[in-house]
Amino acid sequence: xxxxxxxxxxxxxxxxxxxxxxxxxxxxxxxxxxxxxxxxxxxxxxxxxxxxxxxxxxxxxxxxxxxxxxxxxxxxxxxxxxxxxxxxxxxxxxxxxxxxxxxxxxxxxxxxxxxxxxxxxxxxxxxxxxxxxxxxxxxxxxxxxxxxxxxxxxxxxxxxxxxxxxxxxxxxxxxxxxxxxxxxxxxxxxxxxxxxxxxxxxxxxxxxxxxxxxxxxxxxxxxxxxxxxxxxxxxxxxxxxxxxxxxxxxxxxxxxxxxxxxxxxxxxxxxxxxxxxxxxxxxxxxxxxxxxxxxxxxxxxxxxxxxxxxxxxxxxxxxxxxxxxx
Amino acid sequence: xxxxxxxxxxxxxxxxxxxxxxxxxxxxxxxxxxxxxxxxxxxxxxxxxxxxxxxxxxxxxxxxxxxxxxxxxxxxxxxxxxxxxxxxxxxxxxxxxxxxxxxxxxxxxxxxxxxxxxxxxxxxxxxxxxxxxxxxxxxxxxxxxxxxxxxxxxxxxxxxxxxxxxxxxxxxxxxxxxxxxxxxxxxxxxxxxxxxxxxxxxxxxxxxxxxxxxxxxxxxxxxxxxxxxxxxxxxxxxxxxxxxxxxxxxxxxxxxxxxxxxxxxxxxxxxxxxxxxxxxxxxxxxxxxxxxxxxxxxxxxxxxxxxxxxxxxxxxxxxxxxxxx
Amino acid sequence: xxxxxxxxxxxxxxxxxxxxxxxxxxxxxxxxxxxxxxxxxxxxxxxxxxxxxxxxxxxxxxxxxxxxxxxxxxxxxxxxxxxxxxxxxxxxxxxxxxxxxxxxxxxxxxxxxxxxxxxxxxxxxxxxxxxxxxxxxxxxxxxxxxxxxxxxxxxxxxxxxxxxxxxxxxxxxxxxxxxxxxxxxxxxxxxxxxxxxxxxxxxxxxxxxxxxxxxxxxxxxxxxxxxxxxxxxxxxxxxxxxxxxxxxxxxxxxxxxxxxxxxxxxxxxxxxxxxxxxxxxxxxxxxxxxxxxxxxxxxx
Ligand SMILES: Nc1ncnc2c1ncn2[C@@H]1O[C@H](COP(=O)(O)OP(=O)(O)O)[C@@H](O)[C@H]1O
Ligand SMILES: [Mg+2]
Numbered sequence: 001x002x003x004x005x006x007x008x009x010x011x012x013x014x015x016x017x018x019x020x021x022x023x024x025x026x027x028x029x030x031x032x033x034x035x036x037x038x039x040x041x042x043x044x045x046x047x048x049x050x051x052x053x054x055x056x057x058x059x060x061x062x063x064x065x066x067x068x069x070x071x072x073x074x075x076x077x078x079x080x081x082x083x084x085x086x087x088x089x090x091x092x093x094x095x096x097x098x099x100x101x102x103x104x105x106x107x108x109x110x111x112x113x114x115x116x117x118x119x120x121x122x123x124x125x126x127x128x129x130x131x132x133x134x135x136x137x138x139x140x141x142x143x144x145x146x147x148x149x150x151x152x153x154x155x156x157x158x159x160x161x162x163x164x165x166x167x168x169x170x171x172x173x174x175x176x177x178x179x180x181x182x183x184x185x186x187x188x189x190x191x192x193x194x195x196x197x198x199x200x201x202x203x204x205x206x207x208x209x210x211x212x213x214x215x216x217x218x219x220x221x222x223x224x225x226x227x228x229x230x231x232x233x234x235x236x237x238x239x240x241x242x243x244x245x246x247x248x249x250x251x252x253x254x255x256x257x258x259x260x261x262x263x264x265x266x267x268x269x270x271x272x273x274x275x276x277x278x279x280x281x282x283x284x285x286x287x288x289x290x291x292x293x294x295x296x297x298x299x300x301x302x303x304x305x306x307x308x309x310x311x312x313x314x315x316x317x318x319x320x321x322x323x324x325x326x
Numbered sequence: 327x328x329x330x331x332x333x334x335x336x337x338x339x340x341x342x343x344x345x346x347x348x349x350x351x352x353x354x355x356x357x358x359x360x361x362x363x364x365x366x367x368x369x370x371x372x373x374x375x376x377x378x379x380x381x382x383x384x385x386x387x388x389x390x391x392x393x394x395x396x397x398x399x400x401x402x403x404x405x406x407x408x409x410x411x412x413x414x415x416x417x418x419x420x421x422x423x424x425x426x427x428x429x430x431x432x433x434x435x436x437x438x439x440x441x442x443x444x445x446x447x448x449x450x451x452x453x454x455x456x457x458x459x460x461x462x463x464x465x466x467x468x469x470x471x472x473x474x475x476x477x478x479x480x481x482x483x484x485x486x487x488x489x490x491x492x493x494x495x496x497x498x499x500x501x502x503x504x505x506x507x508x509x510x511x512x513x514x515x516x517x518x519x520x521x522x523x524x525x526x527x528x529x530x531x532x533x534x535x536x537x538x539x540x541x542x543x544x545x546x547x548x549x550x551x552x553x554x555x556x557x558x559x560x561x562x563x564x565x566x567x568x569x570x571x572x573x574x575x576x577x578x579x580x581x582x583x584x585x586x587x588x589x590x591x592x593x594x595x596x597x598x599x600x601x602x603x604x605x606x607x608x609x610x611x612x613x614x615x616x617x618x619x620x621x622x623x624x625x626x627x628x629x630x631x632x633x634x635x636x637x638x639x640x641x642x643x644x645x646x647x648x649x650x651x
Numbered sequence: 652x653x654x655x656x657x658x659x660x661x662x663x664x665x666x667x668x669x670x671x672x673x674x675x676x677x678x679x680x681x682x683x684x685x686x687x688x689x690x691x692x693x694x695x696x697x698x699x700x701x702x703x704x705x706x707x708x709x710x711x712x713x714x715x716x717x718x719x720x721x722x723x724x725x726x727x728x729x730x731x732x733x734x735x736x737x738x739x740x741x742x743x744x745x746x747x748x749x750x751x752x753x754x755x756x757x758x759x760x761x762x763x764x765x766x767x768x769x770x771x772x773x774x775x776x777x778x779x780x781x782x783x784x785x786x787x788x789x790x791x792x793x794x795x796x797x798x799x800x801x802x803x804x805x806x807x808x809x810x811x812x813x814x815x816x817x818x819x820x821x822x823x824x825x826x827x828x829x830x831x832x833x834x835x836x837x838x839x840x841x842x843x844x845x846x847x848x849x850x851x852x853x854x855x856x857x858x859x860x861x862x863x864x865x866x867x868x869x870x871x872x873x874x875x876x877x878x879x880x881x882x883x884x885x886x887x888x889x890x891x892x893x894x895x896x897x898x899x900x901x902x903x904x905x906x907x908x909x910x911x912x913x914x915x916x917x918x919x920x921x922x923x924x925x926x927x928x929x930x931x932x933x934x935x936x937x938x939x940x941x942x943x944x945x946x947x948x949x950x951x
Contacts (some may be wrong), residue, residue: 013945014950014951015945015949015950016681016682016948016950018675018679018942019671019674019675020675020677020678021674022950032873063946064951065653065945065946065949065950066951168683308703
């Protein structure tokens with residue numbers, strides 16, 4: 001059994017406009033993927049594609065008007081969509097931990113670092129305070145915070161972005177999670193620090209046997225750090241598969257365009273860059289959402305693209321999957 | 327920061343008072359005065375000097391603690407102000423204190439369930455509080471509690487005419503009465519305080535509710551609170567985090583609110599014939615007693631500087647980010 | 652697959668109705684009952700102000716010496732005041748002053764504040780610094796004290812009240828506009844407008860101003876409420892408008908002495924009218940924020 005199984009997840013923003021009409025932003029549509037224990041899955045896609053929303057839907061962190069319309073999320077045998085809010089809360093930060101984009105502002109500005117680490121441990125694991133403190137020190141070591149004894153008493157505002165991100169990672173590790181979701185963990189950081197943090201994350205997943213979902217809009221990061229890749233566009237996963245497979249033979253025009261736009265030009269050519277705006281979620285075109293931007297589009301694209309298997313564990317949502325000119 | 331602000335304010339009011347129409351000469355001289363008499367009064371008041379010199383003289387006097395003489399009371403303005411300051415601060419203290427004690431918890435509770443029933447009701451009530459004219463509220467209270475129910479004393483002054491005020495120590499009859507063990511005076515002073523304090527509390531609670539709610543909502547949607555929720559901290563812990571992070575902006579707001587409420591307080595003093603600084607100021611402005619107006623304005627500015635200072639100290643105690651701790 | 656909630660709404664969208672005023676109002680009322688009630692109250696008072704002459708049963712300033720301080724009756728719904736004037740008619744007429752002062756005052760405040768905010772935010776530097784310091788200084792004073800002092804010093808006429816309120820209100824608009832401009836000043840679209848050779852005034856008024864309008868509108872309602880309140884307060888203190896002009900604040904002033912002798916109707920009714928108009932404007936200003944709050948639009 002997989003650690004995480006997401007099936008047909010649909011998250012919509014359902015709201016009333018000022019003309020008394022109900023409007024639906026179809027932000028996630030039939031998102032499905034699985035993640036095995038200990039593996040790293042990379043989520044890529046342009047801003048607004050729904051990557052963060054997928055993570056929030058999984059963890060039950062949606063706020064109105066966002067709502068899971070249908071679908072199922074199975075984590076470690078439990079159905080998260082059917083779980084009572086309290087149980088889900090107990091799961092978050094313990095079994096499923098998160099690392100986010102703005103580490104400096106995400107720490108509680110009025111609590112010392114060590115106390116924040118202890119707090120999260122106490123909230124989930126409980127036990128004697130001294131044990132939590134010891135664990136906090138260990139985790140600060142593990143994430144490579146120099147001089148943890150002293151740093152422990154620092155305030156969040158005294159940390160650099162990279163250091164704050166290390167603290168956040170330490171917090172995520174406190175309760176030994178099975179799954180770590182890292183949502184653009186390096187976006188706000190200096191370029192030199194980015195690689196350090198990513199290396200650290202990769203190293204930690206191996207050391208602690210965690211699975212990780214790493215969300216990014218940088219294809220290079222996925223290529224480098226993950227085992228599997230899921231390419232998102234307008235709330236759907238348009239292509240998914242093992243990293244080597246997908247980069248070897250990208251089957252979706254969108255994936256190709258992403259690869260083409262990556263500076264390092266990872267091997268495969270043939271993808272033209274796709275211009276244009278992301279589609280209006282309130283008014284998604286029928287069929288393939290990429291239709292208006294895709295150079296290969298034809299009439300058939302007005303019908304929903306089928307999910308086609310093009311290689312081992314390699315799926316593509318496209319009418320032309322497998323027979324695009326290369 | 328505070329000193330240039332004070333100097334600037336003194337200068338602006340000085341100019342406003344001189345250049346504007348608050349001219350006491352006409353009133354002092356009376357309708358039948360001749361041109362010579364006018365000149366004499368002008369010279370006596372120092373109004374025949376050039377403006378810059380007048381300001382220099384005034385500024386020098388202020389530094390020496392001489393705020394001039396009020397023509398309404400024929401006494402040094404400083405004496406008038408000193409006598410009244412504590413009377414007003416007492417009213418402000420109780421009113422704003424109770425207003426804060428009511429407003430902050432309501433605002434917080436509303437923010438924790440935005441758009442819930444409690445939030446809707448408290449919102450309408452706070453908007454209503456914004457809309458009630460202070461003086462009208464005072465009058466209605468007098469009508470209901472003094473005239474109809476006869477629970478409250480009449481709205482004239484701070485103590486019953488039948489009770490002799492306690493010896494002057496602080497200026498507050500309540501405190502002076504307690505200090506000199508004059509229980510009758512204490513009781514009467516407390517009874518006179520009730521209505522004006524309730525008025526001020528109602529009027530000051532409204533913006534505090536609204537602002538506290540807005541602040542807490544913002545903290546609730548901050549990265550820190552969202553991350554706390556994402557890490558599965560229990561709701562109680564998240565709430566604590568939000569409360570603590572709201573403290574600084576709320577304290578700062580209440581500070582600015584206090585200085586703004588001096589206007590409201592003045593109106594309450596006017597309705598209840600309180601005889602404090604606020605009433606003194608209103609009177610001076612309406613009657614054109616310009617030395618008194620200047621002294622009053624200076625006092626207000628000084629008062630806000632002190633309030634901001636206190637706010638700074640409190641914020642420094644809460645915030646690890648400040649340099650002082 | 653079974654039909655989901657989403658599909659249901661999708662069909663609803665497909666049958667999108669054309670724009671209608673009724674739907675717009677119902678829509679707004681559902682998203683923000685606050686805003687809708689504010690609109691209704693303001694419209695009601697607007698109606699009163701415009702059609703005052705039809706609605707008033709008596710002349711608001713003609714005295715009936717034989718009917719001084721009569722309690723409410725069929726003839727005089729709100730009773731008569733100390734001069735024997737009909738309080739009901741006076742309260743209705745008072746709406747004219749409410750709007751007559753608030754509307755021009757807010758227009759003046761916008762006319763001063765918006766350009767100042769645009770220029771201060773766009774230019775920055777010393778000008779901005781000086782203006783902001785000045786506004787900070789103004790904030791030290793309670794607005795009523797400031798208004799009172801200026802009106803008392805500059806002469807007591809209705810026009811002066813309007814001018815003073817307009818001036819004192821302008822910093823609010825300057826601030827709103829300035830902060831909007833500051834956040835947009837170095838944005839891509841301003842840079843590209845500059846690169847395209849647009850003159851500064853065009854960038855300010857055509858490109859930046861429209862973005863500040865939403866914030867300014869909410870402020871306009873709140874400031875109108877303030878103007879109505881302060882003008883009434885001035886009249887209550889006997890500054891500006893004087894009795895027996897049928898202005899609410901002045902009427903409350905007349906009623907003050909009768910409050911403790913039991914003739915409550917003289918002062919209470921104009922106060923209630925004043926509260927309602929100010930309340931309506933505040934509801935409107937506060938309700939506008941609801942339209943921007945996605946939580947309030949959620950359908951569950
Ligand atoms: N309140 C809302 N109403 C409608 N759409 C929303 C709302 N909030 C977010 N969205 C949409 O949800 C989509 C998914 O966003 P997100 O998951 O944050 O994207 P990303 O892939 O960049 O992480 C975005 O396109 C955004 O426009
Ligand atoms: Mg995102």
